[in-house]
Amino acid sequence: MTDLRFDSIGTIDYLDAWDLQREVHAKVVAGEQEGTVLLLEHPPVYTAGKRTDPHERPTDTNGAPVVDVDRGGKITFHGPGQLVAYPIVRLPDHVRVVDFVRRLEEVMIRTCADFGVTTARVPGRSGVWLKADERGEERKIGAIGLRVSKGVTMHGIALNCDVALDWYDRFIPCGISDAGVTTLSVETGRDVTVAETLPVLQRHLETYLAWEPYDATPDYDPKPEPSHGPRIELLTPSRG
Secondary structure, three states: OOOEEEEEEEEOOHHHHHHHHHHHHHHHHOOOOOEEEEEEEOOOEEEEOOOOOHHHOOOOOOOOOEEEOOOOOOEEEEOOOEEEEEEEOEOOOOOOHHHHHHHHHHHHHHHHHHOOOOOEEEOOEEEEEEOOEOOEOOEEEEEEEEEEEOOEEEEEEEEEOOOOHHHHHHOOHHHOOOOEEOOHHHHHOOOOOHHHHHHHHHHHHHHHOOOOOOOOOOOOOOOOOOOOOOOEEEOOOOOO
8 A cells, every 4th residue: 555645725727736746746756745646626728738739729718728738648628627636656666657547547437437427448549438329429538648757647637527518619629539528417417526526536546546456447449549649748767
């Protein structure tokens, strides 16, 4: 079991949260603080990862800023009604980055399952998805984008609880134009808030970031994702 600290900090501006991540990251790297997960919401903001193409950016942001960030991945949206978790943790020697990604995806999958929503990974595409069915096309409910520097992680996951989906009409989410976006509220037919979801997500983070073996949820059929580099920004290959 790994010592893990959880800080629930409510709603915070994206740039302020990014500064906070860097402060915590430096302390974890230096061994001055245990691994920490920041749990929060952001005011409306678009964040563009290193693989974002110009045509994927929103032309009308409805006043939300577009921030270029140092994580892997493409462009996504953060806003009220979306639960964001930034795990800033040192990866154990036996946990590769890809395993860390799968663990965070499993956290979102298990959280959705606790609300009666069946999800899984789609090989070739990042995040957590619902299958296409009579209710609509294949749709994404949880996003992931990470950076690893000096063996310590930054950025993380975003799970849509009751976020307003019209924000996603203004750009190509994660660069994927042939699928939709959804929320726990839409899929359950009731209002599922961040406050209700947070303790459930935290419980699963505690489980999967203890680094014990686990049985992964079976994947859906693979689909290609536009590819222009890794979904994870690796600043240094070493853990020194």
